Amino acid sequence: MTTGNAVHGWADPDFAECLYAFRDNVTGGGELGAACAIYRHGKPVLDAWGGIADRRTGTPWTRDTAVPVFSVTKGIAALCVLALVERGLIDLDRPVSTYWPEFGSEGKDRVTVREALAHRAGVPVIGGPVDRAQLVDPIGMAARLAAEKPLFTPGSAHAYHAITIGWITSELTRRVTGESIGTWLRHHVAGPRSLNIAIGRTDADASPVATVDVPPEHDTPDIDPNDLMARPISMNGLIVPRISGVAALVNDPAIQRAELAGANAMVDAASLARLYAATLDPVDGERLLSAATVADACTIMSTGDQWGGMPGPTWGAGLMLPGGVQPMLGDGSYGHDGMGGSLAFAHAPSGISFAYVRNRAGRSGVVDPLVYRIVTRLADTFGLPLPRL
Secondary structure (H helix, E strand, O other): OOOOOOOEHOOOHHHHHHHHHHHHHHHHHOOOOOOOOOEEEEEEEEEEEEEEEEEEOEEOOOOOOOOOOOOHHHHHHHHHHHHHHHHHOOOOEHHHHOHHHHHHHOOOOOHHHHHHHOOOOOOOOOOEEEEEHOOOHHHHHHHHHHHHOOOOOOOOOOOOOOHHHHHHHHHHHHHHHHOOHHHHHHHHHHHOOOOEOOOOOOOOOOOOOOEEEHHHHHOOOOOOOOOOHHHHHOOOOOOOOOOOHHHHHOOOOHHOOOOOOOOOOOOHHHHHHHHOOOOOOOOOOEOOHHHHHHHHOOOOOOOOOOOOEOOEEEOOOEEEEEOOOEEEOOEOOOOOOEOOEEEEEEEOOOOOOEEEOOOEEEOOOOOOOHHHHHHHHHHHOOOOOOOOO
């Protein structure tokens, strides 16, 4: 049943302008379905959702609708690794091979966890054909990645490890905890905080799921899937290296049940904002990360042009820092965006955490006008410099 682009939810009066901006996005700004949530100092101040979860059926978006968030997954996985740092199980400045000895082959023995999380390990691609059964086998793909010869001297440059970063974070988690990253996330992060966040859906995940829609005008151009710049996404031709191709992948229920820690988390906005809130303040009496761990993880590791000459984001230890097409709320922000246009971040100076998820892909390579319609209102609320649009 189609209910149109109705918007539901609430906002603290101080954040009413953000709610109005979200309503504009859904009722006339071009969204199909979306949700936005904001926390401040560990408490919710905005929780809104609306529109259609599936264009084919007209199913309305509900508060607990989960949606594939593409590379927002990388930020979630990074927070899991940083939680292990917080617990003393991982040291960011020790080599990855300390915890995963096989990774030290082919000259990768000195690449640190911090460098690997900042896309400096030199292994954004993997050799040989990859089929779907292999893609959803994180242990097997981690073994292949460990044997891979780097494209460049690790630590000397950065290149976006679009999917392979997920096998780094997942294997590190498995080596030090004995649990897969999806299981560890469920047991130690999502479960204790009642978060509807999964890297690998299970039968226990009963929330409705939105279907990502890619309008033709927002799709990316055709590119040879075997081109070196396409292979980090295409997995040597398995995945069509366009937004529509990756959307087809993450919309597949079988893929949603796999643990691809770089690409296929399923979340709702309130849970995502709550996760980042727990990196700033206690949530349900417990803080996920200390201020010292957050500050250390936000040390800039990679910025400027990537290996190969393309511009890239600014990275800390697995966290995207403000710059380029994601100014967030400026200095003190950290989080991650996703190919479809979803975004989650925290801003330490204001105590704000923010999440925006959607199922109609936005334009890539630009400061998204719908997401930043809300972020600019948020900046204005705190008298912060407006994000550069």
